[in-house]
Amino acid sequence: MVILVVNCGSSSVKYKLLDMQEKKELVSGLAERIGIEGSKIKHEKADGGTLKLEQNLADHKAALEKIIECLTDDEYGVVNDIAEITAVGHRVVHGGEKFNKAVLINEDVLNELESLFDLAPLHNPPNVVGIKTCQELIPHAPQVAVFDTAFHQTIPDYAFNYALPYQYYEKYGIRKYGFHGTSHKYVSGRAATMLGKPLTDLKVVVCHLGNGSSITAVKNGVSVDTTMGFTPLAGLPMGTRTGDIDPAIIPFIMEKENLQPDDISNIMNKKSGVLGVSGISSDFRDLEDAEANGNERAALALNMFIYGVKRWIGAFGAAMGGLDAVAFTGGIGENGKELREKVLTGLEYLGLEVDAEKNNIRGKEQIITKDGGAVAMVVPTNEELMIAKETEALVIK
Numbered sequence: 068m069v070i071l072v073v074n075c076g077s078s079s080v081k082y083k084l085l086d087m088q089e090k091k092e093l094v095s096g097l098a099e100r101i102g103i104e105g106s107k108i109k110h111e112k113a114d115g116g117t118l119k120l121e122q123n124l125a126d127h128k129a130a131l132e133k134i135i136e137c138l139t140d141d142e143y144g145v146v147n148d149i150a151e152i153t154a155v156g157h158r159v160v161h162g163g164e165k166f167n168k169a170v171l172i173n174e175d176v177l178n179e180l181e182s183l184f185d186l187a188p189l190h191n192p193p194n195v196v197g198i199k200t201c202q203e204l205i206p207h208a209p210q211v212a213v214f215d216t217a218f219h220q221t222i223p224d225y226a227f228n229y230a231l232p233y234q235y236y237e238k239y240g241i242r243k244y245g246f247h248g249t250s251h252k253y254v255s256g257r258a259a260t261m262l263g264k265p266l267t268d269l270k271v272v273v274c275h276l277g278n279g280s281s282i283t284a285v286k287n288g289v290s291v292d293t294t295m296g297f298t299p300l301a302g303l304p305m306g307t308r309t310g311d312i313d314p315a316i317i318p319f320i321m322e323k324e325n326l327q328p329d330d331i332s333n334i335m336n337k338k339s340g341v342l343g344v345s346g347i348s349s350d351f352r353d354l355e356d357a358e359a360n361g362n363e364r365a366a367l368a369l370n371m372f373i374y375g376v377k378r379w380i381g382a383f384g385a386a387m388g389g390l391d392a393v394a395f396t397g398g399i400g401e402n403g404k405e406l407r408e409k410v411l412t413g414l415e416y417l418g419l420e421v422d423a424e425k426n427n428i429r430g431k432e433q434i435i436t437k438d439g440g441a442v443a444m445v446v447p448t449n450e451e452l453m454i455a456k457e458t459e460a461l462v463i464k
């Protein structure tokens with residue numbers, strides 16, 4: 068079975084083609100700057116060979132048509148005909164409270180997705196465009212939606228409600244939804260496999276640390292709490308996002324600086340986080356270099372992030388009544404060995420004792436703590452594989 072995984076953003080399409088029998092990725096690619104000057108596609112075959120195209124891509128349909136051409140290209144293609152694609156799995160950011168698992172897409176599902184546009188105005192509309200376009204261009208293939216929020220629908224009401232007048236939850240669906248669910252599910256599953264124990268017997272804290280970061284408490288295989296909230300702005304400080312701040316700061320700054328809701332939202336999403344604090348960069352490698360050269364604000368930004376991760380690990384240990392494992396994933400979690408060591412230092416009371424030698428790795432599955440006690444580990448995430456597996460499961464049924 069060959070599955071195409073599609074992730075449509077507002078001006079981009081990320082894609083991967085996976086052969087499920089062979090458990091192999093065939094190709095991955097990215098179409099960028101769709102509808103903007105300078106659009107391009109990078110198409111990389113897993114066994115070598117990269118095709119780079121610079122050409123006008125007026126809309127998502129034009130981009131997906133070109134992607135299909137690449138997939139079936141004589142030299143850079145990996146299938147002879149699109150008929151070889153069994154199904155398409157779409158990453159959909161927001162499933163609201165309606166979707167607690169992946170679904171096969173039909174007319175009703177599409178209508179439901181459109182009714183969720185209010186909750187994810189930047190993400191769900193391009194996701195739906197991607198689905199409709201694939202229905203048109205690959206009509207024989209069933210389409211599946213896999214939601215970033217679905218894994219977190221098991222979070223109990225006392226953890227997902229905000230202490231606002233209850234009517235806002237009823238009227239507008241204001242509650243914690245959580246994101247990165249596909250990654251948290253995949254990584255917690257791999258952590259259990261690495262430990263040789265059933266996931267249903269484990270308490271795992273998954274730290275997905277990248278440009279966007281979130282931490283999830285996975286107890287007995289289900290999400291019981293997560294740091295992101297109504298939107299992906301909540302929780303940890305991130306590359307450019309604030310994370311949690313005292314909500315009273317928002318009207319205060321708006322008044323002082325004479326800002327409109329869009330202005331403050333832009334500041335909180337794009338100009339804050341470690342970029343805002345350091346004034347240097349949202350990229351953790353730049354910050355580590357700057358810190359090494361004595362830059363105090365870079366050091367402050369990194370320390371705030373590290374403290375945040377440490378604090379949430381402790382909080383989620385409390386939420387689950389203990390913890391067996393902490394799994395690090397995402398660009399920073401997988402590669403930032405110094406940062407991992409700093410996060411774990413001070414958590415010995417939880418039974419976590421980092422082993423400097425084992426921790427000296429990047430981007431591969433490995434336990435990084437000393438034997439005995441709780442375990443910390445690195446687990447490279449693979450959201451596309453998880454989307455493909457969920458798609459396969461629905462299509463086989």
Ligand code: ADP
Nearest residue numbers: 276277278279349350351352397398399402403
């Ligand atoms: P996204 O959330 O966009 O998927 P990624 O998961 O790719 O982001 O993470 C990107 C982040 O990972 C960047 O801040 C980058 O600096 C960080 N990163 C990548 N490699 C390293 C490294 N070797 N050390 C520390 N941070 C790293």
